[in-house]
Amino acid sequence: MKKLPPNIFNLYLIKIAKWFNLVMPVIVIFYQENGLTMQDIFILKSIYSIAIVVMEIPSGYMADVWGRKKTLLLGGLLGALGFALYSFSYVFWTFAIAEIILGIGHSFVSGADSAMLYDTLKSNKKEKEYIKHEGWITSSGNFAEAFAGIAGGLLATISLRLPFYFQFGVASIAIPAAIFLKEPVVHAKQVSVGFRNILQTVGKTFKHPLLRSAILTSSFTGTASLTFAWFVQPYFQEAGLPLTFFGVMWTLLNLSVGLSSMFSYRVERVLGQRYSLLVIILCLSLGYFLSAMVVSIAGIAFLFFFYLIRGIAHPILKDYINQYTEPEVRATILSIRNFVIRINFAIIGPALGYITDHFSLAAALLLTGAGYLISGILSMFPLLKKDK
Numbered sequence: 001m002k003k004l005p006p007n008i009f010n011l012y013l014i015k016i017a018k019w020f021n022l023v024m025p026v027i028v029i030f031y032q033e034n035g036l037t038m039q040d041i042f043i044l045k046s047i048y049s050i051a052i053v054v055m056e057i058p059s060g061y062m063a064d065v066w067g068r069k070k071t072l073l074l075g076g077l078l079g080a081l082g083f084a085l086y087s088f089s090y091v092f093w094t095f096a097i098a099e100i101i102l103g104i105g106h107s108f109v110s111g112a113d114s115a116m117l118y119d120t121l122k123s124n125k126k127e128k129e130y131i132k133h134e135g136w137i138t139s140s141g142n143f144a145e146a147f148a149g150i151a152g153g154l155l156a157t158i159s160l161r162l163p164f165y166f167q168f169g170v171a172s173i174a175i176p177a178a179i180f181l182k183e184p185v186v187h188a189k190q191v192s193v194g195f196r197n198i199l200q201t202v203g204k205t206f207k208h209p210l211l212r213s214a215i216l217t218s219s220f221t222g223t224a225s226l227t228f229a230w231f232v233q234p235y236f237q238e239a240g241l242p243l244t245f246f247g248v249m250w251t252l253l254n255l256s257v258g259l260s261s262m263f264s265y266r267v268e269r270v271l272g273q274r275y276s277l278l279v280i281i282l283c284l285s286l287g288y289f290l291s292a293m294v295v296s297i298a299g300i301a302f303l304f305f306f307y308l309i310r311g312i313a314h315p316i317l318k319d320y321i322n323q324y325t326e327p328e329v330r331a332t333i334l335s336i337r338n339f340v341i342r343i344n345f346a347i348i349g350p351a352l353g354y355i356t357d358h359f360s361l362a363a364a365l366l367l368t369g370a371g372y373l374i375s376g377i378l379s380m381f382p383l384l385k386k387d388k
Helices: 006-019 024-033 038-065 068-086 092-109 112-123 127-158 162-171 174-179 195-207 209-239 243-262 264-293 300-323 327-358 361-387
Strands: none
Touching (some): 006 068, 024 127, 024 209, 038 092, 038 112, 038 209, 068 112, 068 162, 112 300, 112 327, 127 162, 127 300, 209 243, 209 264, 243 264, 264 300, 300 327
């Protein structure tokens, strides 16, 4: 087996520190125990998304100007701080402050990590292996989240707060991993600093039809994936799944994402760009529709269907963005993708929480699936024409 370059090994550690999420399998129950409704929970997650939105593009630009290593280190420090604060929070507003810190920390990692990976490979003339490595790193994150589901579920049986204490230690792993990163040689061209330059970069990005199509398609898919994840625990509750199985089922869902991510590069190689895009958008939409139609223990199979396609989707769609992006602004461009995801979620999240509380979970799933199907198809047209 080939030895991994140090950068890639440390990016695995950063991904694992970010995704070994002990709190996620029971966080909705944790919020409800502290008096929050589903609408409150979606508002809280919208605050998190807004924090990311505010810093997403500037943090990506800082990664291009200041260096990916420094921004990843700052992201690791803020991630640890956020969970430290969460451990001692009991009401909505202190949760909100912790979410803001975590959101800003997330913005410094997202974009910079994928840019670091792509340019590390490019400096070694191996950029064609990006989908494979992005898939494997994504897979490691999903495997980490899967096993964290078991550990978090067990810790939650003692106390719903205990997973947060341990999460602080896990998040801290990203700090030494970022310290040992090395800026790739390809990242040598300097970029001008300033808010005007950020705006110019964004403007140029959306004038490029193929890059714009790649960003929007990936962003709408990311929004659909993020939103679906927040429907999973309410789905378990409405389906009548015992709480003791939440962690186990969360683990299995994330294992399915991890497995499919590992083979995403093979799927794209067999199907090609056009059919990969069509399969991703149609199948993820179908996952929403089927989950809405059958809210039961048996219907959990449709959650697995969605998660398998989700694992295939993200490495492929990120690679399409990288293909049309210059190295000196790669982190900025990838941050634009994450910016669109988070601003979408910040807008639709509270509305979907309201629909879930006052109408039904099925109605919220159907509405989200229909919205994704329409936006996904419209955004991918330029890429389909290019492939033809």
